[in-house]
Amino acid sequence: MANAHQHTNRLIHEDSPYLQQHAHNPIAWYPWGEEAFEKALKEDKPIFLSIGYATCHWCHVMERESFEDEEIADYMNRHYVNIKVDREELPHIDRYFQDVYMLLNKRAGGWPLTIIMTPDRKPFYAATYLPPKNRYGRPGLLGMAQYLYETFRDKRDNVYESADSVVSAIQELSAGSKSGKIVPVDAKKVMDRFVKGVSQNYDSVHKGIGDAPKFPHASTLKTLLEIYRLRGDRQALKMVTDTLEAMAHGGIYDQIEGGFYRYSVDAMWQIPHFEKMLYTNAELIELYSEAYAVTKNTLFADVVRQTVENLDERFCKEGLCYSASDADSDGEEGKYFVFGYDEAREALLQNGFSDKEADTVLDYYNITQSGNFEGKNNPFVHDAPGPERLDEARKVLRTVRAKKHYPFIDYKIQTSWNALLIQGLFKAAVVDRRFADKAQKSLDRLLEKLYIDGVLYHQVVLPKKPKVRAYLEDYAFLIAALIEAYQNSFEKRYLDLADQLAREAQRKFHQQGKWLMSDDAFEAEASVYDASYRSALAVMLENLLILATIHEDQKAYAAAEEKIMAEVSQMMESPHNFPSLTSLCLQYRYGWTLLKAPKEVLKEAKDLRFEIRYPWLLLKPHAQEEILVCKIDRCFAHAKKIEDIVSKIE
Numbered sequence: 335m336a337n338a339h340q341h342t343n344r345l346i347h348e349d350s351p352y353l354q355q356h357a358h359n360p361i362a363w364y365p366w367g368e369e370a371f372e373k374a375l376k377e378d379k380p381i382f383l384s385i386g387y388a389t390c391h392w393c394h395v396m397e398r399e400s401f402e403d404e405e406i407a408d409y410m411n412r413h414y415v416n417i418k419v420d421r422e423e424l425p426h427i428d429r430y431f432q433d434v435y436m437l438l439n440k441r442a443g444g445w446p447l448t449i450i451m452t453p454d455r456k457p458f459y460a461a462t463y464l465p466p467k468n469r470y471g472r473p474g475l476l477g478m479a480q481y482l483y484e485t486f487r488d489k490r491d492n493v494y495e496s497a498d499s500v501v502s503a504i505q506e507l508s509a510g511s512k513s514g515k516i517v518p519v520d521a522k523k524v525m526d527r528f529v530k531g532v533s534q535n536y537d538s539v540h541k542g543i544g545d546a547p548k549f550p551h552a553s554t555l556k557t558l559l560e561i562y563r564l565r566g567d568r569q570a571l572k573m574v575t576d577t578l579e580a581m582a583h584g585g586i587y588d589q590i591e592g593g594f595y596r597y598s599v600d601a602m603w604q605i606p607h608f609e610k611m612l613y614t615n616a617e618l619i620e621l622y623s624e625a626y627a628v629t630k631n632t633l634f635a636d637v638v639r640q641t642v643e644n645l646d647e648r649f650c651k652e653g654l655c656y657s658a659s660d661a662d663s664d665g666e667e668g669k670y671f672v673f674g675y676d677e678a679r680e681a682l683l684q685n686g687f688s689d690k691e692a693d694t695v696l697d698y699y700n701i702t703q704s705g706n707f708e709g710k711n712n713p714f715v716h717d718a719p720g721p722e723r724l725d726e727a728r729k730v731l732r733t734v735r736a737k738k739h740y741p742f743i744d745y746k747i748q749t750s751w752n753a754l755l756i757q758g759l760f761k762a763a764v765v766d767r768r769f770a771d772k773a774q775k776s777l778d779r780l781l782e783k784l785y786i787d788g789v790l791y792h793q794v795v796l797p798k799k800p801k802v803r804a805y806l807e808d809y810a811f812l813i814a815a816l817i818e819a820y821q822n823s824f825e826k827r828y829l830d831l832a833d834q835l836a837r838e839a840q841r842k843f844h845q846q847g848k849w850l851m852s853d854d855a856f857e858a859e860a861s862v863y864d865a866s867y868r869s870a871l872a873v874m875l876e877n878l879l880i881l882a883t884i885h886e887d888q889k890a891y892a893a894a895e896e897k898i899m900a901e902v903s904q905m906m907e908s909p910h911n912f913p914s915l916t917s918l919c920l921q922y923r924y925g926w927t928l929l930k931a932p933k934e935v936l937k938e939a940k941d942l943r944f945e946i947r948y949p950w951l952l953l954k955p956h957a958q959e960e961i962l963v964c965k966i967d968r969c970f971a972h973a974k975k976i977e978d979i980v981s982k983i984e
Contacts, residue, residue: 344369345418349795351744352388352420356397360407363418366427374415374453380486382414382479383449385428387421388744389609389658391667392463393446398665400466400475409476413483415453421445422657422746423793426805426851426858429865430504435460437503448475450482456497458482519902521923524909524916525561529570531910532558536573537601541580546601550581550594552617553868557913559624560920563949571628578625581618582637585706585714588671589699590731591647592640594618604700604714605707608661608668608741612649612751613867615641620758627764627944635765642762642769645755648743653779654796655755657748660741670738672710675703677734685730687723695727748793749784749804752776753811754867760818764944770822777819780812781831790835805852806860807870809839813877817884822940824933824955829884836881839874847900849874862901862915872914875901876921883926883966884954891966898922926950927983931961931976939976947984 339358346357348365356363364370374381384401386393400406410416421428428447435443438460450459459482467474486493532554535543543551555574562571581587584603586595594614595606619641626634649655663669678701682692696702698721699713706712713731721727759773784791784800791800792808804812816832819825842853849860849871860871875898882891902919905912909919927948929936933955943951956962961979963971971982 350420350423359401362411366419370417379415381451382416385419385421385447386445389660390445391661396446406476430858452497458497519923528909540602541576547597549597552621553864553913557917560949583715585712589713591644593644610659616754616758620761623762638765653776654747657746658744663739663741681734694721746793749808750811753815756815764941806843810870810874869914925965928952928964930954930956
């Protein structure tokens with residue numbers, strides 16, 4: 335393959351699909367590693383670091399415009415050491431440099447992320463997408479690279495002074511996020527502030543949190559749902575259900591095939607950025623399932639079923655799922671997903687729909703002659719009931735799509751994101767009990783492929799062997815999935831492995847009072863802030879609390895409490911900015927409840943965990959006939975029948 339291309343760089347030897355995409359750029363890319371670092375020091379060149387991922391639209395744009403440009407490549411190769419990083423392969427490195435971007439630009443970053451560093455890897459410049467030349471009010475890559483190189487060459491002391499200040503500021507930011515004090519937790523105040531904080535940023539017209547671009551914010555909605563279950567807060571529930579209904583009817587949801595895109599570019603949920611990410615769909619499967627358990631809204635159950643079907647069709651193979659699909663088809667954003675008015679209408683007519691029926695379908699999906707996306711149409715629906723032949727219509731519109739190329743799929747299989755999906759599928763058993771069996775089979779397959787000879791790995795590109803060892807997020811999300819497997823099957827092997835991995839995680843990632851994202855040479859501190867998906871650290875701490883409760887181990891419970899309280903001070907003033915930590919704080923305050931009963935009784939009561947008003951219930955088999963309900967330090971109720979115990983728990 336290399337012989338068929340004019341250029342081939344060192345990325346050709348990498349497994350990452352994203353790095354492979356750049357293996358034939360004229361820029362002499364290096365992967366993150368010692369070879370590149372040694373070259374920068376030896377040749378005294380600044381480092382140009384570019385971070386992205388395989389299904390990132392603007393990463394593709396920057397590649398086409400700049401990284402394939404011979405003039406830009408010639409300059410970059412002569413004056414910089416150029417490094418490419420797949421943010422999904424090395425999430426801790428991405429997280430560190432996203433913090434650098436935030437520090438330097440006073441706003442959140444994104445991808446592609448552009449970082450310029452000194453030869454000894456101290457960052458002094460950060461940007462996201464850069465056009466090749468100055469335009470759109472943005473500096474061009476070539477001009478920026480020339481200016482920064484000349485500044486480095488001629489004003490080296492100034493550059494190092496700036497770089498040192500960035501490194502120091504990042505260290506202070508990390509250290510300053512924790513007060514070191516034990517903060518008393520006023521649960522009512524935390525919940526009041528959380529609901530108020532979310533409501534102040536809530537779009538009461540189009541529903542959802544924030545303005546354009548609008549993201550699902552699954553962890554925020556999940557915490558609102560828990561607050562409703564704790565104290566019957568109708569405002570919290572309404573924000574959740576209205577948002578979930580708006581997304582389910584909107585264009586952020588693929589109305590034809592199911593599954594969610596990453597976010598909506600507008601405030602009305604109509605036009606998405608057409609990437610589909612495994613983590614987005616995993617978290618939303620769980621959220622819609624939990625919302626269905628509370629409300630019994632059949633729309634939520636339908637969304638869960640269709641989303642799982644879409645993942646099965648497009649993402650999953652032999653029980654494991656790929657990480658993402660692209661927004662682009664044949665280099666055109668959204669091409670596969672959108673419809674021309676004439677092509678959609680003609681397809682319906684040719685498949686037995688009358689003129690009136692076809693028009694009803696097109697009106698339902700808002701497919702118009704003028705279009706809503708570059709002259710074409712991304713389907714979204716109103717609250718009106720669907721046409722009588724809606725399922726047939728969807729099948730017909732799928733055949734229209736089938737004539738086009740499906741977007742590129744990043745075929746990495748990641749432990750963390752698959753574990754998120756497995757956890758979501760276990761929760762989806764409240765919609766369809768078969769999802770629990772599906773989740774258990776996927777979990778066993780994940781362990782087979784990514785937990786080898788007692789070593790957990792972060793990702794694999796099948797049929798190759800995994801190389802990258804697991805990060806904190808892999809441990810955290812996998813342990814959570816193992817706990818759900820135990821709650822579903824009561825097979826001790828899952829609980830034993832969860833215990834073992836929890837001990838390993840603490841040994842690897844909890845160093846000198848700090849939690850790290852990885853245990854390699856690059857030190858990036860883990861955060862309780864929810865970014866693209868829920869905080870791995872918050873999930874890890876929740877795991878420790880749950881495992882201690884299941885084992886009724888007060889010493890382990892006290893140790894988990896201590897670690898939780900070390901983080902809590904960050905969120906007390908604005909808990910809505912830390913939804914997973916807020917949930918964890920409330921779990922600590924109210925405690926997990928343990929329902930102990932014979933295994934046969936518990937198997938009949940699995941859905942109780944999601945339907946009972948109290949949100950934190952665990953099941954544990956025991957040999958006695960009597961049913962007991964306990965906290966970590968006491969049992970407070972007993973009964974002969976499950977139905978007699980519910981009110982006592984609530």
